[in-house]
Amino acid sequence: MGQTAAADIATISRISAVPAVLQVIGELTGLRFAAVARVIDNTWIACAVLDRLDYGVQVGDELQLVSTLSDEIRRGQQSVVIDKVSEDPLSRDHPFESYIAVPILRTDGRFFGTLCALDPDPAPLKSSTIRSTMESFARMLSLQIETEENLQRTEAASIKERKTTELREQFIAVLGHDLRNPLFAISAGAEMLLRKVKDPANEQRARHILTSARRATKLVDDVLDFARGSLGRGIPVNIEPCPDLGDVLRHVIAEIQSIHPKRIIQSSIGDLSDIHCDRERVAQLLSNLLANAVVHGDPDGAVEVSAQVKNGHFVLSVKNQGLIAEDALPHLFQPYSRPTGGTPQAGLGLGLYIASQIAQSHGGKLEVESTEPQGTTFTFSLPPRT
Missing domain, CATH: 3.30.565.10 (Histidine kinase-like ATPase, C-terminal domain)
Structure with a gap:
């Protein structure tokens, strides 16, 4: 692993919200493997991993599982979403069934890598809510990557403080708006289904959706509180x-x-x-x-x-x-x-x-x-x- 890859892994490791981001992705999609990957030339390197499937992928490993699919993302700089890989003629040789990945672009438009998740079981991933939430996370990571790299390069304390403050505000804004709104829409839709469905099977599905959405909302709220506390603003209170x-x-x-x-x-x-x-x-x-x-x-x-x-x-x-x-x-x-x-x-x-x-x-x-x-x-x- 070269110095560039090591530096990028170190940058991702300093972004304290990354473990929470991967956790929320797992809760929202139901996929049991999620990762932030850096692409250098034709090599994809794991910078952060949530592995509930025991694939054995460690930080610093090359992601052989998703290299072909990730190449498509790098070329087109667009998200890839596959509900059932075995039915996709271009991807059916991969050892998993469901896959979603969005590009992480630097603030100047250059391709950094991917935010991806997968599972050996098929999963319904093609909702606009899931895609928009993943893309919001990718934008948030882009801002945080820029923040961390600027902090390493900038020596003047006044410049560093000003840029950090601006990006912190954007980080909290993404959490508070772009992520909560899709989850609220999921919860509202599930509650509406519960009022209308009559058969037990569909009622159980609607309750499962509502429970998962509320759990994911709680995780996002926790991350938002964490961001306010750790970034110096403190948790707001109304005495x-x-x-x-x-x-x-x-x-x-x-x-x-x-x-x-x-x-x-x-x-x-x-x-x-x-x-x-x-x-x-x-x-x-x-x-x-x-x-x-x-x-x-x-x-x-x-x-x-x-x-x-x-x-x-x-x-x-x-x-x-x-x-x-x-x-x-x-x-x-x-x-x-x-x-x-x-x-x-x-x-x-x-x-x-x-x-x-x-x-x-x-x-x-x-x-x-x-x-x-x-x-x-x-x-x-x-x-x-x-």
């Missing part, structure tokens, strides 16, 4: 009186309980009528902490939720009977970090990071304590308004 905060928290607990009916969740919610906060963000914080406790805690132990006012401070805690390794504690609130133990969890590993950012945006703090035999307790504390 206001929340006399109904207790009911909001009880609703979150009931929602998590309905998803995990076999788990024991005990709660103690005090009088919170005088609290000022962003109720939606505090509910999101509790949801993230509670889901984390249910998934990673002792499945036979109870999860305890407490929300009280103590010495003027609002204190929200979630406790579970599980232990976090001591060496993992300093990294828990970093992006893509997951507690050890428990059942493997779908998602991006951003829940605790986002919870900590919500706490900071409120002027509060989120702390964790994990000891034996007490277990693990996450505590959000919010000082009184001054």
